[in-house]
Amino acid sequence: xxxxxxxxxxxxxxxxxxxxEPRLLxxxxxxxxxxxxxxxxxxxxxxxxxxxxxxxxxxxxxxxxFAVQADGCELLTVEGLxxxxxxxxxxxxxxxxxxxxxxxxxxGMLISSYALLNKNPHPTEEEIRWGISGNLCRCTGYQNIVKxxxxxxxxxxxxxxxxDLPNIA
Amino acid sequence: xxxxxxxxxxxxGHSIKRKEDLRFIQGKGNYVDDVQLPDMAYGHIVRxxxxxxxxxxxxIKNAMQLPGVxxxxxxxxxxxANLAWMPTLFFDKQMVLATGKVLFQSQEVxxxxxxxxxxAADAAELVEVEYEELPVLVDPHKxxxxxxxxxxxxxxxxxxxxxxxxVGDRPATDKxxxxxxxxxxxxxxxxxxxxxxxxTCGCVADFNPATERLTIYLTSQAPHAHRTLFSIVGGIxxxxxxxxxxxxxxxxxxxxxxxxGYVCAVVASLTIKRPVKWIESRSxxxxxxxxxxxxxxxxxxxxxxxxxxxxxxxxxxADHGAFNxxxxxxxxPAGLFSICTGAYDYPTAFCEVDGVYTNKAPGGIAYRCSFRxxxxxxxxxxxxxxxxxxxxxxxxxLRRKNFIAPAKFPYKSPLGWSYDSGDYxxxxxxxxxxxxxxxxxxxxxxxxxxxxLMGIGVSSFVEVVGAGPSHTFDIAGIKMFDxxxxxxxxxxxxICRMGTKSQGQGHETTYAQIVAQELGIPAADVTVEExxxxxxxxxxxxxxxxxxPVSGAATAMAARKIREKAKKIAAHLLECxxxxxxxxxxxxxxxxxxxxxKSIQDISFAAYTNMPQGMEPGLEAVDYYDPPNLTFPFxxxxxxxxxxxxxxxxxxxxxxxxxxxxxxxxxxIVEGQIHGGLTxxxxxxxxxxxxxxxxxxxxxxxxxxxxLPTAVETPHWETGKTCTPSPHHPFGAKGVGESPNVGSPxxxxxxxxxxxxxxxxxxxxxxxxxxxVWNILKEKGVVN
Numbered sequence: 001x002x003x004x005x006x007x008x009x010x011x012x013x014x015x016x017x018x019x020x021e022p023r024l025l026x027x028x029x030x031x032x033x034x035x036x037x038x039x040x041x042x043x044x045x046x047x048x049x050x051x052x053x054x055x056x057x058x059x060x061x062x063x064x065x066f067a068v069q070a071d072g073c074e075l076l077t078v079e080g081l082x083x084x085x086x087x088x089x090x091x092x093x094x095x096x097x098x099x100x101x102x103x104x105x106x107x108g109m110l111i112s113s114y115a116l117l118n119k120n121p122h123p124t125e126e127e128i129r130w131g132i133s134g135n136l137c138r139c140t141g142y143q144n145i146v147k148x149x150x151x152x153x154x155x156x157x158x159x160x161x162x163x164d165l166p167n168i169a
Numbered sequence: 170x171x172x173x174x175x176x177x178x179x180x181x182g183h184s185i186k187r188k189e190d191l192r193f194i195q196g197k198g199n200y201v202d203d204v205q206l207p208d209m210a211y212g213h214i215v216r217x218x219x220x221x222x223x224x225x226x227x228x229i230k231n232a233m234q235l236p237g238v239x240x241x242x243x244x245x246x247x248x249x250a251n252l253a254w255m256p257t258l259f260f261d262k263q264m265v266l267a268t269g270k271v272l273f274q275s276q277e278v279x280x281x282x283x284x285x286x287x288x289a290a291d292a293a294e295l296v297e298v299e300y301e302e303l304p305v306l307v308d309p310h311k312x313x314x315x316x317x318x319x320x321x322x323x324x325x326x327x328x329x330x331x332x333x334x335x336v337g338d339r340p341a342t343d344k345x346x347x348x349x350x351x352x353x354x355x356x357x358x359x360x361x362x363x364x365x366x367x368x369t370c371g372c373v374a375d376f377n378p379a380t381e382r383l384t385i386y387l388t389s390q391a392p393h394a395h396r397t398l399f400s401i402v403g404g405i406x407x408x409x410x411x412x413x414x415x416x417x418x419x420x421x422x423x424x425x426x427x428x429x430g431y432v433c434a435v436v437a438s439l440t441i442k443r444p445v446k447w448i449e450s451r452s453x454x455x456x457x458x459x460x461x462x463x464x465x466x467x468x469x470x471x472x473x474x475x476x477x478x479x480x481x482x483x484x485x486x487a488d489h490g491a492f493n494x495x496x497x498x499x500x501x502p503a504g505l506f507s508i509c510t511g512a513y514d515y516p517t518a519f520c521e522v523d524g525v526y527t528n529k530a531p532g533g534i535a536y537r538c539s540f541r542x543x544x545x546x547x548x549x550x551x552x553x554x555x556x557x558x559x560x561x562x563x564x565x566x567l568r569r570k571n572f573i574a575p576a577k578f579p580y581k582s583p584l585g586w587s588y589d590s591g592d593y594x595x596x597x598x599x600x601x602x603x604x605x606x607x608x609x610x611x612x613x614x615x616x617x618x619x620x621x622l623m624g625i626g627v628s629s630f631v632e633v634v635g636a637g638p639s640h641t642f643d644i645a646g647i648k649m650f651d652x653x654x655x656x657x658x659x660x661x662x663x664i665c666r667m668g669t670k671s672q673g674q675g676h677e678t679t680y681a682q683i684v685a686q687e688l689g690i691p692a693a694d695v696t697v698e699e700x701x702x703x704x705x706x707x708x709x710x711x712x713x714x715x716x717x718p719v720s721g722a723a724t725a726m727a728a729r730k731i732r733e734k735a736k737k738i739a740a741h742l743l744e745c746x747x748x749x750x751x752x753x754x755x756x757x758x759x760x761x762x763x764x765x766x767k768s769i770q771d772i773s774f775a776a777y778t779n780m781p782q783g784m785e786p787g788l789e790a791v792d793y794y795d796p797p798n799l800t801f802p803f804x805x806x807x808x809x810x811x812x813x814x815x816x817x818x819x820x821x822x823x824x825x826x827x828x829x830x831x832x833x834x835x836x837x838i839v840e841g842q843i844h845g846g847l848t849x850x851x852x853x854x855x856x857x858x859x860x861x862x863x864x865x866x867x868x869x870x871x872x873x874x875x876x877l878p879t880a881v882e883t884p885h886w887e888t889g890k891t892c893t894p895s896p897h898h899p900f901g902a903k904g905v906g907e908s909p910n911v912g913s914p915x916x917x918x919x920x921x922x923x924x925x926x927x928x929x930x931x932x933x934x935x936x937x938x939x940x941x942v943w944n945i946l947k948e949k950g951v952v953n
Contacts, residue, residue: 021287028286037203038196040418042367043451047872050367078196091194095186098841102673103193104200104367104418129880136872138367138419139673141844142880 012080220865368418391710504540624924635718668708689755846909
């Protein structure tokens with residue numbers, strides 16, 4: 001076993017420190033060390049996207065990074081989307097438009113959609129489909145996820161709700 | 170007609186938002202892998218690299234010496250406890266950990282337990298297993314050759330034949346074919362595929378030596394039945410077992426069987442007296458648990474010249490892999506495959522199925538379908554299209570000419586089913602009008618003239634779902650009823666516990682809506698709980714579209730029992746006789762004087778505070794519902810495809826799905842399930858394949874090469890409906906979650922074949938990848 005290393009990761013605005021094996025996957029750090037089980041594991045080949053999180057403002061599949069690679073970084077997981085006790089418009093949208101069934105892909109879908117809207121506040125249906133194409137869903141057929149993202153885009157547009165968004169690079 | 174409740178009550182027909190969503194959108198679901206217990210250890214399975222090999226030796230010494238390793242369990246260890254083999258759900262047995270030999274690649278050979286999952290995986294690498302390779306059998310058509318290696322040396326029967334099953338009238342069918350003016354024949358393989366729910370299978374087995382109780386957190390679609398089986402097989406008193414099926418990340422049939430990993434985790438926990446977690450990886454999931462289909466089918470239709478079907482004849486070879494681990498009712502070795510006569514009215518049919526062993530993963534589970542209904546629906550809907558080609562007639566016309574007329578229901582099918590209700594032409598008509606069929610056929614002609622490839626595929630399927638009745642249906646001897654217990658609290662709120670288990674179907678919402686419909690208690694005031702065998706009433710679980718037909722019915726029946734008692738209390742409160750009372754959801758009122766009423770909330774309070782003299786206090790009921798028949802959902806799906814001649818790429822331009830599932834509880838949830846099922850149907854038609862090479866190496870054993878559709882490949886679905894209630898279900902519902910997966914593969918394939926039919930193409934096996942189409946175009950001289 002390789003020597004453990006100390007890492008510091010800002011997870012959803014809270015600093016988490018841990019001694020970890022260099023081979024520890026980031027997703028296992030998030031789930032086991034930070035105790036945030038919303039980030040899921042759905043495959044072992046980086047295809048399903050259930051483990052998607054934002055690392056310094058970019059979406060990553062946390063099963064394909066080591067925790068040590070996140071040392072000194074800022075992480076946003078699904079648990080960080082809710083701000084001041086209020087659901088993010090995307091979270092509202094997934095519920096309002098029936099964008100989830102079993103819920104297992106939902107955290108990764110939310111993070112990918114969040115990243116998409118950050119870059120492109122008014123995506124077309126095709127842009128949304130490409131934006132979530134790194135995330136597999138076995139239940140919904142994606143159609144209502146597209147509607148959920150559109151719901152959030154509209155809501156963010158109307159309400160000037162940008163201020164409600166988590167402050168992440 | 171279903172009484173329309175107010176949106177505040179939210180009974181049947183309201184698209185109320187799902188109650189379960191709030192935790193999922195916050196990442197606060199509680200799936201099995203989220204269960205963390207103090208002092209928990211982790212299991213990892215050592216698997217066979219070979220498809221067929223003699224086990225020469227297993228050396229665990231190096232693994233045991235790795236710091237952090239707690240135990241290494243082998244088949245020999247299990248044999249001492251008589252657990253090296255376990256019964257499957259279908260009269261066969263399956264090795265938990267291999268003894269003697271291995272029979273498929275990735276078979277379970279040893280179970281390593283360690284302080285953390287990384288160490289467990291390291292130690293698994295250190296387990297040294299010596300194998301002697303044996304000849305491998307992968308082709309089911311060669312399984313019965315005299316030269317084929319005998320795979321199951323444990324059986325008295327020394328061949329690879331598992332079962333022969335037949336149904337129908339063979340002589341009458343043969344005669345109908347001898348007399349037939351026209352015949353059509355299709356060989357269709359429904360390929361081996363895997364349901365691949367996004368959450369894999371896993372468990373946490375927690376044996377508490379102080380209480381002698383075993384709690385198993387399990388990815389289980391049938392927690393109660395699993396408790397009983399753990400008790401019978403493991404010899405553990407049933408009261409000492411608690412199965413908890415927490416949030417389940419999709420099931421689709423994958424989570425019906427009991428898998429070796431579960432048993433190993435239980436044995437490990439009993440051994441080290443600590444909780445043991447075992448979660449399979451995706452590759453393990455695809456390679457070892459719960460494959461589906463693998464039916465090699467031949468269907469023939471006999472018809473008159475003017476297109477009246479006279480008979481159907483079906484011969485099928487079923488590849489069950491190394492063990493027959495099919496999860497289906499015990500009287501039905503080929504499941505409900507005999508629904509294969511479909512939506513059409515003809516007197517005679519004969520169907521036979523032979524099951525064989527091969528060196529492949531065991532299973533034969535019902536992947537988002539009611540026990541082989543998908544194979545059946547695909548087969549008849551393909552065969553009808555081939556017949557239309559033989560007759561040079563339009564496939565829609567041929568279907569409409571042969572549909573069972575609405576007046577003929579209940580309809581006795583030639584293979585023995587009693588279809589409850591249907592109006593197949595009504596669904597067809599809605600589908601044709603929605604998609605604009607005539608215009609599409611015209612467009613197709615024009616395109617063909619220009620050398621462009623466009624196809625229109627139709628599928629008019631019939632399902633058979635919602636098993637029982639118990640006199641005919643059981644799983645491993647346990648009758649297929651299901652249950653609901655409702656307790657109404659003094660303040661008029663309620664909790665409802667079920668024998669089923671949602672895996673994403675939205676039970677916490679839909680069952681609450683049934684209670685709302687029946688009692689008028691707002692759905693928002695009804696908590697639904699499932700999956701904990703310590704608290705929920707016994708039931709057979711959720712698969713085969715049986716939750717609404719069976720547990721949904723139990724919910725209505727339990728609510729009606731409560732309503733009977735509530736009526737007595739209302740009469741007491743209103744000082745009138747029960748006969749003077751009328752009901753509408755939410756209140757009893759005096760006939761002709763609606764202002765004199767008592768709400769269900771008033772009555773609930775009185776049930777605990779002011780009940781009539783002599784009445785038992787409280788307001789609760791339980792119902793174990795044994796359905797009198799199955800339900801028969803149906804629909805017509807129409808698919809339009811465009812094919813790129815240069816690449817063979819198929820684009821689904823439009824897909825209209827018209828479903829009839831009887832009365833609907835929550836239209837939003839029904840539509841969502843149809844979207845999801847269609848997407849799985851798309852995946853089966855074009856992408857999903859678990860294949861094996863000649864050495865038995867699994868192809869398609871990871872997401873690298875087991876293709877699933879993303880949002881980009883998935884088209885925009887258009888849905889429609891007709892409503893033909895089930896006459897025997899308490900509120901006329903039929904079940905819907907599997908219909909789109911059952912009905913759609915034929916629509917996709919029919920569309921592609923239709924696009925190429927003018928070239929003489931009659932059938933293409935799934936999955937239809939672009940290279941297959943391109944090869945056909947090349948062969949036919951369409952491209953160079």
